[in-house]
Amino acid sequence: xxVEYNVIGKLLGTNLNNSLERLKSAPFQSVDxxxxxxxxxxxxxxxxxxxxxxxDYLLRVPQAGFNGDFSADFRLKNVIVPExxxxxAEMLDAMRMRNVCLFxxxxxxxxxxxxxxxxxxxxxxVFNGGSDYEVIEEKWMTCVCDKGVLVxxxxxxx
Numbered sequence: 001x002x003v004e005y006n007v008i009g010k011l012l013g014t015n016l017n018n019s020l021e022r023l024k025s026a027p028f029q030s031v032d033x034x035x036x037x038x039x040x041x042x043x044x045x046x047x048x049x050x051x052x053x054x055x056d057y058l059l060r061v062p063q064a065g066f067n068g069d070f071s072a073d074f075r076l077k078n079v080i081v082p083e084x085x086x087x088x089a090e091m092l093d094a095m096r097m098r099n100v101c102l103f104x105x106x107x108x109x110x111x112x113x114x115x116x117x118x119x120x121x122x123x124x125x126v127f128n129g130g131s132d133y134e135v136i137e138e139k140w141m142t143c144v145c146d147k148g149v150l151v152x153x154x155x156x157x158x
Contacts, residue, residue: 011073019108023036047059052103057077074104102148112145113144
């Protein structure tokens with residue numbers, strides 16, 4: 001059996017510039033949970049890299065969102081975490097997901113939502129009696145936070 005992980009998130013907020021400054025500020029860097037890594041811009045979007053509880057994330061913000069309200073996407077960079085041999089998405093459990101969602105919603109004074117889908121691939125029977133290799137189970141975790149308050153959290157299997 002093979003397993004595939006997808007981790008995506010959405011961030012809605014206001015005053016992006018102040019929020020980015022908070023993300024870069026010393027208080028977050030000193031608590032060893034969140035650390036600003038860097039940012040790049042390609043003219044259309046700003047990419048902000050940050051580390052939270054030893055996992056790397058990428059936040060993509062459209063440049064049009066600099067003034068006033070903004071909407072951004074973020075994702076976990078699914079790379080192998082040093083000294084563990086595990087992919088980052090494997091290490092993202094419900095508590096870590098809740099923590100990063102709370103952190104982002106508080107930092108950006110808005111709403112953050114995140115979901116992780118784990119697809120398990122394996123052999124399954126098909127109508128004609130043969131077999132096929134496809135998704136045999138999906139596990140979902142979702143989390144929604146608003147201004148540092150947990151609003152919704154769900155775990156379910158399809």
